Amino acid sequence: MDSLVASNIRQRPTRTLISVAGVALGVLLVVLNTGLVEGMLNDRIRRERGIGAEIQFGREASMLSPSSSNPVDVRYAGRLRRIQGVKQVSPVGYYVQSGNSGLGIEIVEGVEFDSYAAITGIKIVEGRAFQADDDVLIDEFKATHGKLKVGSEIQVFGKMMKVAGIYSPQVGSRIKLSLGALQRALGAENKCFSILVKVNDPDKQTEVQQRINDELPGNKVILTRELGLDFGREIPGIKGFVRAVLALSIVVSSLVILLAMYTTITERTREIGILKSLGAPKRYIIGVIEKEALAISLIGVVVGLVLAVIAGWALERATTLQLEFHWSWLLRAALIGLGAGALGALYPAVRAANQDAVKALSYE
Amino acid sequence: MDAILKTENLVMTYRQGKVDVHALRGVNLTVGRGEFVAIMGPSGCGKSTMLHILGGLLKPTAGKVLVDGEDMAAMGDAGRTDVRRRKIGFVFQRFNLFPTLSAEGNLKLAEDIHGNGGKGADAETRREVLRMLRLENKMRHKPLELSGGEQQRVAIARAIINRPAIILADEPTGNLDSENSEIVLEMLQKLNRELKQTIVMITHNPEAAAVAARTIEMRDGMIVGER
Numbered sequence: 001m002d003s004l005v006a007s008n009i010r011q012r013p014t015r016t017l018i019s020v021a022g023v024a025l026g027v028l029l030v031v032l033n034t035g036l037v038e039g040m041l042n043d044r045i046r047r048e049r050g051i052g053a054e055i056q057f058g059r060e061a062s063m064l065s066p067s068s069s070n071p072v073d074v075r076y077a078g079r080l081r082r083i084q085g086v087k088q089v090s091p092v093g094y095y096v097q098s099g100n101s102g103l104g105i106e107i108v109e110g111v112e113f114d115s116y117a118a119i120t121g122i123k124i125v126e127g128r129a130f131q132a133d134d135d136v137l138i139d140e141f142k143a144t145h146g147k148l149k150v151g152s153e154i155q156v157f158g159k160m161m162k163v164a165g166i167y168s169p170q171v172g173s174r175i176k177l178s179l180g181a182l183q184r185a186l187g188a189e190n191k192c193f194s195i196l197v198k199v200n201d202p203d204k205q206t207e208v209q210q211r212i213n214d215e216l217p218g219n220k221v222i223l224t225r226e227l228g229l230d231f232g233r234e235i236p237g238i239k240g241f242v243r244a245v246l247a248l249s250i251v252v253s254s255l256v257i258l259l260a261m262y263t264t265i266t267e268r269t270r271e272i273g274i275l276k277s278l279g280a281p282k283r284y285i286i287g288v289i290e291k292e293a294l295a296i297s298l299i300g301v302v303v304g305l306v307l308a309v310i311a312g313w314a315l316e317r318a319t320t321l322q323l324e325f326h327w328s329w330l331l332r333a334a335l336i337g338l339g340a341g342a343l344g345a346l347y348p349a350v351r352a353a354n355q356d357a358v359k360a361l362s363y364e
Numbered sequence: 365m366d367a368i369l370k371t372e373n374l375v376m377t378y379r380q381g382k383v384d385v386h387a388l389r390g391v392n393l394t395v396g397r398g399e400f401v402a403i404m405g406p407s408g409c410g411k412s413t414m415l416h417i418l419g420g421l422l423k424p425t426a427g428k429v430l431v432d433g434e435d436m437a438a439m440g441d442a443g444r445t446d447v448r449r450r451k452i453g454f455v456f457q458r459f460n461l462f463p464t465l466s467a468e469g470n471l472k473l474a475e476d477i478h479g480n481g482g483k484g485a486d487a488e489t490r491r492e493v494l495r496m497l498r499l500e501n502k503m504r505h506k507p508l509e510l511s512g513g514e515q516q517r518v519a520i521a522r523a524i525i526n527r528p529a530i531i532l533a534d535e536p537t538g539n540l541d542s543e544n545s546e547i548v549l550e551m552l553q554k555l556n557r558e559l560k561q562t563i564v565m566i567t568h569n570p571e572a573a574a575v576a577a578r579t580i581e582m583r584d585g586m587i588v589g590e591r
Contacts, residue, residue, distance in 0.1 A: 004473060007464035274460045277421065278522075279449025280477045281442060357421045361460065 005291045008264075015260050016296055022256025023300025023337045024307060026249035030333040031308035031325060033245040036315075039324035048227050051171045052120040053090070053196035054205040056227075057212065058220045070094060070183075070191040076216065077195050083215055085208040087200045090115035091192035092172070093182040095157065099319065106320075107173040108136075108156055110182025110192070119198045120171045126150050127165030133181035135164035142174040145320045157185045174320065249333075250340045253300070257293050257344030265289065265348045272352045273360025282353035289349035290342055297341025301334045308333075367430075368529055368562050369395040369418065374427035374437075376413050376585075387413040388424070389585040395530070398560040400553070402573035405582035411566045412534060414582070418564065419452050419532045420444030432529050449478055453523030457535035459515040461507040467494065467518045468503040471525045478526040493521045497551055513544025520551055524561065531555070533565040537572050549575045 009016050057080060059071045074091045081089050093110035113129045116122070127150035130137060136156060138148060143166045146154070153160040156175065167176075183189050199208045205223060212221045265272070275285055312323040376388035387410045395401050403411045416422040417429055420436045423444065429436040432451055436444050454460075461470050471490050494500050497517040507515050516536060523531050533552065537545035553575050555561040565576060573579045581589035 003469070004462065004465065007462075007469070011464045270460070271462060274462065275477070276445070277419070277448070277454045277456075277460070278474050278477045279445055279452070281445050281449070284477060358416050361421075361456070 004288055005295055008268075008292055009295055012264065015264060016299075019257055019260040019293075019296045019341075020300040020303055022260070023253045023297045023341055024304035025256075026253030026340060027301050027304025027333045027337045028308050028311065029245055029249040029252070030336055031305065031330060032311055032315075032323070034242060034329045034333075035308070035312055035323040035325045036321060037242060038326060038329070039322035042324055043322040045227055047171050047173075049224055050120075050169065051196060051224060053088075053198045054202055054224055055197035055199065055209055055212065056194050056222055056224055057197055057216075058194035058222075070186065070188045070193045072192050072194060072219075074179075074190050074192050074195075076219075079216060080195060080197055080212065083208065083211050085199050085201065085204055085211065086197055088115060088119050088198040090119050090196045091179060092116070092194055092196060093179050093186075093188070093191065094173075094193040095182055095186065097156065097158075099321070106175065108175045108177065108182070109173040110179035111172075111176050112179050116176075116196070119196050122167045122169065122171060124165045125168045127163070130164050130176075130178050130181070133178070133184065134159075134161045135177065135181075136161045137165045137167050137176045138163055139170045139174045140166060140168050141170055142320060246332075246336065250336055250343075253297070253337055253340030254344035257297065257341045258347060260296075261289060261293055261345045261348040262351075264292075265352045268352075269355065269360050269363040272355050273357050273363065276355070276357035277361060285353040286346075286349040289352060290345050293341045293345030293349075294338060297338045300341070301337040304333070304337060305330060366397045367394045368397040368399075368432055369393070369564065370428070370430040371414075371418070372428040372430075374414070374417065374429065375425045376410070376417060376422070377425045386585055388417070390427070391582075391585070391587055393580065393587065395562060395564055397529075398556070398562055399578065400556040400563045400565070400576045402565045402567055402576035402579045403582060404567060404570070404573050404579055407568075409582045410585040411582050415532050415534050415564070415566050418530075419454055420448040451529040453526070453528035453531045455516070455519050455523050455531060455533040455536045457538035459507065459512075459519045459539070461515055461518055461522070463507050466504050466506050467499060467510070467521070470507075470518060470522050474522045474525050490525065493525055494518075496554070497521050498547075511544065512540050513547050516540060516544070516548050517551060520548070520555070524555060524559070530562045530564060533563060535566055535568065537567065537569060545569075545572065 057076065070093045077089045077091050080086055090112055095108040095110070097106050097108060099106045125140070136154065138154070143149065148154060148163055150163055150165060152163045154163060154175070156177065161177070179192065183191060197212070199205050209221050209223060272285060309325065312325065315321050316323060371391050371393045374388050374391040378385040378387055391414060403414070405411050413422065417424050424437050427437060431447055434447055436447055439447070462473065465473060468490055471493070491500060491503070494503055497520060499514060499517055499521065502510060502514060507518070510518065536552070537548055540548060549572055552563055552565065556563050565572070567573050579591045580587055
């Protein structure tokens, strides 16, 4: 290809490589972060929805953003059980710790095994239920990805605990211990995060929800099926986080392209003068530089997407993190990469187009 | 004479620090269609400034520059660029070819800027021009793979590829040895003779000026003689 754009890209491999890396980094940031947010959240939503309880009772905090503060008195369980239409209740406590791989967070649930198993249908497929405060249960996913088995030790509350059993199917968090052990460890006696409520007739869950609201006002009573309908609203700050990542990637990609193109334009001052002497109007010169930036950005987008897929695969293999690449985010990441490239090249392009032709021609 | 280029009382004054430099002091020049004119003069006499004004790269302080009837002195940068694109071809002392493009690529670029990059452009025309300048076997070569004389001939080919009304040549043999200078001058003469191409050439070299039909002498920003 004997065009100015293609030949410039080929003739300046270091500049091209750095620019491609900058755009790829921006794309990687967007795809990986949104992939992680969506993957982790959707994984959690799937496990929460499969919990078997039609209703979850708690405080104003979102049911999808658990914290180690357990604000609900477990004595609500008794009052809930007496409400018409309620079949079974089970209080659940939460403890949030950093992931064992050092990445992300991990939620540890404290449960009363019998009532919890009655609602969720979980079964011990290996080992036994917890008996002591330092016994934990893990699900099959955690066992496989964490290379854990019955008798292995994992860190909870900053100390080593023993895997007493492995359960199936995957519901709720991946690590569970007894609610009593969790309360004692957190110094939160008689407290839990939420109470799972199973109703007699799933078709009448809305009526039961209304009755709970009437009898126990001031609490958060949500239908499990509605969890995650708007994930941006479910977890406070998630939209802000995603926006921050988008802004950061735009800034990184734009700056790299701006610096690369600015340097290139300075190097090519004489060539800009030649273009002007040939009668190239400003829009032509801007077009040449923008086309070059877009071509570089396109390569960067492709590299970024490929790297993101590879990094996602590696992360899923090495950790328990879940990633989901949605086509709309891949498209947005690509558009961000191209847009940032075009934006970054705009100032150098306009500057080049406005250069004095005679001075540019005499540039050494 | 059918004038293709005419200047009327052309004045150019630069501001250098706090000093006004009078580069051109009322130059009146007329070049006929198909004429080959050389402009000679010592360094600093204003001949390069005049060439840049004739090509629309600079706007004069005062006076008129009529190129094929269009007054470039009355135009803004965009207007002068448009006239330059349609009617003028430049040949520089330092060739000013794009080093990353082949000889043919440099010609294609000029066609693209001129607006002939689409249906108007044809490989046969490019080959014909390169053949005329004895470069037919150098089409795929990049400037650094060519001798100085060959590079200047590619620059001439680029200047004429869009059939401009005027070629402005700024010391076209200034960077060449005598053998290549001779070839380049011969080519310019051939273009003038065979294609009736109007050429205005700036030179220090009396031998180069001798190939032109008319030589204009400049000194201190004014035309002081004509042969």
